[in-house]
Amino acid sequence: MEEQVGALWHRLITRVADNGNRAATVQLNDIAPVLGVFFRALGGDGGLQLEPGEATAWHSRRGWLQRLAGLGTHTELAWRDTRSLRLPPSINAFDDTRLNRDLYFWLAALGACETSADDNWFTHSQALTRRTLRRYPGLAARYHRLCHAHLARRPDPQRLPASEARRELAIRSALLDPGSVALLPDARRLPQPVVLWLHPDPPVTTAAQGATPQPDGDAHSNQTRDITDLARRRAAYTEPVDSDRGLITIRMENILSWGEYVRVDRGSEDEDDSARAEAVARDLEQLALSRDRGNTASSLRFDLDLPGAAEDDLVLHDGIRLPEWDWRKQCLLPNRCRVVSLLSRTAAAAGLPAHLAAPARRLRRQFQALAPARRWQRGQAEGQDIDIDAYLRFSADRRAGARRDADGLYRDLRNGERDLACLLLADLSLSTDTWINDQHRVIDVIRDSLLLFSEALDAGGDRFALYGFSSRKRDPIRFHTLKPFEERYTATTRGRILAIKPGYYTRLGAAVRHATELLAAQPSSHRLLLLLTDGKPNDLDQYEGRYGIEDTRHAVRAARRQGLQPFCITIDPQGNDYLPHLFGPNGYAVIHNPSQLPGLLPTLYARLTLQG
Numbered sequence: 001m002e003e004q005v006g007a008l009w010h011r012l013i014t015r016v017a018d019n020g021n022r023a024a025t026v027q028l029n030d031i032a033p034v035l036g037v038f039f040r041a042l043g044g045d046g047g048l049q050l051e052p053g054e055a056t057a058w059h060s061r062r063g064w065l066q067r068l069a070g071l072g073t074h075t076e077l078a079w080r081d082t083r084s085l086r087l088p089p090s091i092n093a094f095d096d097t098r099l100n101r102d103l104y105f106w107l108a109a110l111g112a113c114e115t116s117a118d119d120n121w122f123t124h125s126q127a128l129t130r131r132t133l134r135r136y137p138g139l140a141a142r143y144h145r146l147c148h149a150h151l152a153r154r155p156d157p158q159r160l161p162a163s164e165a166r167r168e169l170a171i172r173s174a175l176l177d178p179g180s181v182a183l184l185p186d187a188r189r190l191p192q193p194v195v196l197w198l199h200p201d202p203p204v205t206t207a208a209q210g211a212t213p214q215p216d217g218d219a220h221s222n223q224t225r226d227i228t229d230l231a232r233r234r235a236a237y238t239e240p241v242d243s244d245r246g247l248i249t250i251r252m253e254n255i256l257s258w259g260e261y262v263r264v265d266r267g268s269e270d271e272d273d274s275a276r277a278e279a280v281a282r283d284l285e286q287l288a289l290s291r292d293r294g295n296t297a298s299s300l301r302f303d304l305d306l307p308g309a310a311e312d313d314l315v316l317h318d319g320i321r322l323p324e325w326d327w328r329k330q331c332l333l334p335n336r337c338r339v340v341s342l343l344s345r346t347a348a349a350a351g352l353p354a355h356l357a358a359p360a361r362r363l364r365r366q367f368q369a370l371a372p373a374r375r376w377q378r379g380q381a382e383g384q385d386i387d388i389d390a391y392l393r394f395s396a397d398r399r400a401g402a403r404r405d406a407d408g409l410y411r412d413l414r415n416g417e418r419d420l421a422c423l424l425l426a427d428l429s430l431s432t433d434t435w436i437n438d439q440h441r442v443i444d445v446i447r448d449s450l451l452l453f454s455e456a457l458d459a460g461g462d463r464f465a466l467y468g469f470s471s472r473k474r475d476p477i478r479f480h481t482l483k484p485f486e487e488r489y490t491a492t493t494r495g496r497i498l499a500i501k502p503g504y505y506t507r508l509g510a511a512v513r514h515a516t517e518l519l520a521a522q523p524s525s526h527r528l529l530l531l532l533t534d535g536k537p538n539d540l541d542q543y544e545g546r547y548g549i550e551d552t553r554h555a556v557r558a559a560r561r562q563g564l565q566p567f568c569i570t571i572d573p574q575g576n577d578y579l580p581h582l583f584g585p586n587g588y589a590v591i592h593n594p595s596q597l598p599g600l601l602p603t604l605y606a607r608l609t610l611q612g
Contacts, residue, residue, distance in 0.1 A: 025092040026100040028052055035108055036577050039085065042136060044112035046581030047327075047549050053079065053086030056203055060190040061155070061164065075193040078107040079202035083546045085111040086202075093195050094149050102142050103195065109139055110198055121200035122174065122184040128198070129178040146196055147175050154192055163187040313342035319476060322513045327550035337510040338475040347499035349491035352455070356448060356598075360455040363602050367460035383410035420526035420609055421463045421485065423519040425511060426450060426500075427533035428468040428480065433502040434534075436594045442534050442571070443502050448598040449532065450482070450497045456602035458489040462609070463524065466493070469511040470503025473540050477510045478503060485522060508537040509551035512566070516559040528608060529559055531568040532601070534594075536578055553582045567608060571597060 028035075028050075036050050055074035062073075076088035087107055091100045113132045133140055151172060157165040166185040171194060174181045317340070324336035352360055378387050390409050397404045426449075432442040450466055457464045466482035480500065483493045512531070519527050537548030556566050568583050571594040579588040589604055591597050 022092060024095055024097045024100055025090050026097060026104065027090050028087055028104070029089075031101065031104060033576060035087075035104055038105055039108045039112055040580065042109055042112040044085070044108070047546055047553070047578075048080070048111075049084040049577055050108075051084040051086050052089040053077070053199075054203070056199070058190060058193055060192050061160070077193060077195065077197075077199040077202075078111065079199035080111045080114050081202065091195075093153070096149070099146060099149050103146055106139065106143060106146055106196065107198075109136060114198065121197075122170075123182065125194070125197035125200075126174050126178040126181070129196075133178070143196075150194075150196055151175065161187075164189060164191070167191055312345070313478075313480065314345045316341040316343055316481065320514060322510050324474065324509060325551040325554035327547060327554075332554075336474055337477055337507065339479050339510055339514045340476040341479045341481055343481050344496045344499045347492075347495040350495040350498050351491060352451060352494060353448075353498075356451055356455075359599060360452060363452055363456040364459035367456045367602070367606070378411045379408040380410045381407055385411050387411040418462060418526075418609070419524050420528065421465075421519065421522040421524040422457070422528040422530060422605065422609070423465045423467065423485075423515055424450070424453060424530040424532060425515045426466070426468040427506055427508075427531075427535075428470045428500055428503045429506040429535070429538075430470070430502050430504055431506075431535055436571075440595065442594060443500065445571075445594050445597050446532065447497055447500060449601045450500075451494060452598045453601050453605065454483070454489050454493065454497070456605070463522070465518065466497070467515060467518075468500055468503075470505060471507035471510070471539055472504040474507065474510070474543075477507050477514075479511065479514055485518075505539040505543075506533065506535065506537050506548075507539045507543055508533070508548065509555040512552065512555040512559060516555070516562060516564060519559075519564055520562045526609070527564045528605075529564050529566045530605070531566065533568065533570050533572070535570075535572045536574075549578060549582065556582055556587075565608070567604075569597075569601065569604060 032050055039048075039050060040046055053076065055076045057073060058075040059073070076090075078085070078087045080086070085108065087104065091103050093103060094100050109132050110128055113128060113135060129143075133143060154172070155168060157168045157172075160168055163185065164187045167187045168191060170181050170184055171191055175194070175196065319338040319340045321335040322337045322339055323332040323334050325331075326333050379390055380387070387408070387410055390411075394404060394406060394409060426446055428443070428446070432446060434442050436442055436445065454464070454466065463485055464483070465485045468480040468482060469478060471477040482496045482500070483489060487493070508531075512529070515529055519529055537552045538544050539548065543551070559566050566583060566587060568579055568588040569591065570579065570588065571591045573590070573592060575588065575590040579590070582588070591600060
């Protein structure tokens, strides 16, 4: 009974003390697709992602109801770092839903105009506002509506102490006329948050700091559970507890649970309830991390280690060294990655699976109809028949006294052939082991897609090659050979496709560079590089985040300079957020229902090569 009364009191006092209007709340997830298009249309950095930011501590003056309810200690403001533009997960600053929605678009415009932060938040915010309004004058009316609505909700200067009143008046003047106030008066407390400006002191996340170097040993113990609805948290490193001190008990089921790291030897106290653990992770403003001096993998080893040589695929060569683009240094790092070509050791010749027989027959009929028809080649030195037109011209010229060689008097019936080559590169990373429904995983859909794609192109007569890849840091990048250009599509090819399995990670830039070398060597005038993936570039080291995005973009642009046509097909529902930056607005396709990929892949290929 006591707990029920306490819960009711907490809900009541929280609702009364909350200054926001819950009925007018706008969620970032609801407008993120439109907001992302708006951000990039204003010239925002294409490599930045729109992500929710966490609430940060904010010690400003609070009313007695807020103190009683424990509210007002944190605020959600927008800021920008090297990885993303971070926006509040939800906004209910105003009583009107349209104003809350307009605030999201105004913050996105500020993020698009932000270049580098100034130490003086007050003057920098005014300058950024003026720059945004000058660059996009159409936003002026929206800004003024937001400004007056925000001023109406700010504290009355007449009810504040003198020092805080002077500062509040300066903020009001700066909002109404950006650039008119050069100095923000000092006061003992922080001012009320200015929701129309970016964060004065944004938290530094691990993405902004850059990746911490990983030890050379097994790094898979660094993997954690992925909670997709959590905002990115700040991280702080702390010294690990001395595990040799005393006797502790570690329960294996706690390994994948969340908990706030405290430098106390209490291995048996971790929370094993996953639902509650996720709630704890949401409430934490900062996640404490510890890097032990020992190697965790020496005592706990998951099934992510590379297989032994006897069970692994056959290595075709020692590896090819490739560069990698470092976007921070704006240069290519030579010989940074090593790509190793592999061939399945255990794959046996196989027929087409029974569930693909009917769609394969349909695709074969369609692509045979698309194949160029057999036609007569005239003016040949030799052939199946005499070219009557050429012979009559030759005979007439001879009768007229003109001297002419008897060349090109035959015609020959030959197969039509399109001058194109296609290389399909499939992502075989660990994430392809994910289930998309009760019957199929992503890797199963990829197998079916490769098989139907091969059946269709074999029927159409186009030259094609199939490869898969995954990575484990920059050495090695595993490049699986399924069907090279010089090999015909046979039962052996089907056996290799059926033998593919989830690998490791997705160092996409190196894979694209190696595929570019293979495809650029083909003599065809039209060369299509198809990428089949289920997520963004990532790996265990600094390749996670902006580094991997920019390296992949550099590799794609290099492929285009060599005359190739890169095109990405993804089943990642967030693909529209980052693929335009990588492949351009017309260089990718997002398949929202992964189970439809096998049937859609040949259709996309037919559209892309219609002019081939």
